Amino acid sequence: DAEETRRLRRQAAALRRERRRIGEGGALAFSFASHFGHVHVRGGFGLVVGNPPWVRLHNIPPAARVRLRERFEIYRDPGWQPAPLDAGPKPGFGPQVDLAALFVERSVALAAAGGTVALLLPAKLWRSLSGGGVRRLLSSRTEIRHLGDWTDAPSSFDAAVYPSFIVTRRASATDGSAPMAVSVRRRTVDHSWQGKAGEQQYSADRSSPWLLLPPEVRAAFDRLAAAGPTIGSGALGRATLGVKSGCNDAFMLQVSHDLGDASASDETLSVEHLGRRGQVERGVLRPLLRGDALAPWVVPASRRAILWTHAPGGAPLDVLPAGAARWLAPWRRRLASRSDLHGARAWWMLFRTEGADASRPRVVWSDFGRAPRAALLAAGEPTVPLNSCYVLPCDDERDALALTALLNSPVAAAWLNVLAEPARGGWHRYLAWTVSLLPLPRDWARARALLAPLAERAILGVAPSPLELTAATCDAYRVAASAMEPLLGWSR
Secondary structure: OHHHHHHHHHHHHHHHHHHHHHHOOOOOOOOHHHHOHHHHHOOOEEEEEEOOOOOEHHHOOHHHHHHHHHHOHHHHOOOOOOHHHOOOOOOOOHHHOEHHHHHHHHHHHHEEEEEEEEEEEEHHHHOOHHHHHHHHHHHHHEEEEEEEEEEEOOOOOOOOOOEEEEEEEEOOOOOOOOEEEEEEEEOOEEEEEEEEOOOOEOOOOOOOOEOOOOHHHHHHHHHHHOOOOEHHHOOOOOOEEOEEOOOHHHHEEEEOOOOOOOOOOOOEEEEEEOOEEEEEEHHHEEEEEOHHHOOOEOOOOOOEEEEOOEOOOOOEOOOOOHHHHHHHHHHHHHHHOOHHHOOOOOOOOOEOHHHHOOOOOEEEEEOEEOOOOEEEEOOOOOOEEEOOEEEEEOOOHHHHHHHHHHHOOHHHHHHHHHHOEEOHHHOEEOOHHHHHOOEOOOOHHHHHHHHHHHHHHHHOOOOOOHHHHHHHHHHHHOOOHHHHHHHHHHHO
16 A cells, blocks of 8 residues: 555665665664673673774765764864863864774773773874863763873884873762873883872863873973963964965965065066976065974075965955966966865965964964974064964064074973874974963063073074073073973973
8 A cells, every 4th residue: 555655665765875874884783782682781891992993084974974973972072172262162173083082982881880991092182172072081981090102102003103092990970089000101111100080181171181291290391381371371462373275286386586685676586386487476476484494493595485366454466467377377276166265256365364464573383393493583574384384473572582482492392292292203293272371481571581582692593502591491480490300301
């Protein structure tokens, strides 16, 4: 009859959807309640052990991501947002979560009350913003018994990974008093100590980064953290990411002459990139700074340039000059398809151009390195930092000089390396949120008087020694250099 026909059609449609789901990488139908009924009856497994896959969710098909978002709290969680930057919960961290974090949530759910979960996991879960959800889950629903970090250990894997492990016990309520063992491998030396769950948190917020530091190192870290307001408080300005093009090959050029040569009168300059040559108007060329080329104190001379398609006020040009138009013409289709345009008519525009505003002195640092590398761009300096740099404009040049000295100091490097996400070969990622947490000396006027002259000397070619810079920085913070030695030694 008609009802039976409709039922069969619904079943057929459901089977087609299931076949399509499995074809897109979905798992075969499985239920612990039915396949492990005896475990389900007693409330879960006594032991869950695993090495889950380490995969960013943006590498998973969109349809699968929708299902994961519906199923996993950690995927829906907004992560952790540092207080200085917080203006309410921020969406967008979910797609950055590693698939391994979802395995943590599932593993905890499968463990019985009092059961143990032991997992090999990426170390970034303990420091990254997007790892806030998994840190909150583990801190609130389990008692952590052993936490280890092998980020700095000699590589045991073919891939570039930063491994860690956790052994934790599922508990319905935790008060932070449970003993916890911590192990950190630094190159060829193992460091182990005993502590209590919760002591590893950066702040009282359970989703904040976990800092795996011996007690004496943590004491030095906390002492500096309490020495003044953070950079992110906005006392000196707000850091932004550098300019984004969405297609570097279209805008990045090598020029035939130094753009800073005031004696040159050519209206157009010879340019080249990837074997292509042309002539572009001098007025739409500005010096270019990439993070990998950034050196401490001063920006090195270079003939790299960016085709600057914006007017002095920041808006995109209404019409491109002839030479610039000819250069960009082969890229028009690709440039017009950039998602950042959001329907804008000027297909030649660049994005996040506030970092290129030269009306004030700018402190710039590379987003990646063994230690922060900061340089000063004086007011009027036309250099355009790309999005591999961060930019913090200051109203006062003395503030900019002092901040440059502070970021180049061994003390700041040691403090930031505790928080910064790890990268290959002992390098770190100095993201805006990471640097925003660095404290400024409370008596900033005094600190500026101590640090700005060092930056002035360095810009003139006489850089202070690490020892001199360390002493001046500790004096600026009003902390004894000996009190910082555990932190400095840990960084070394």
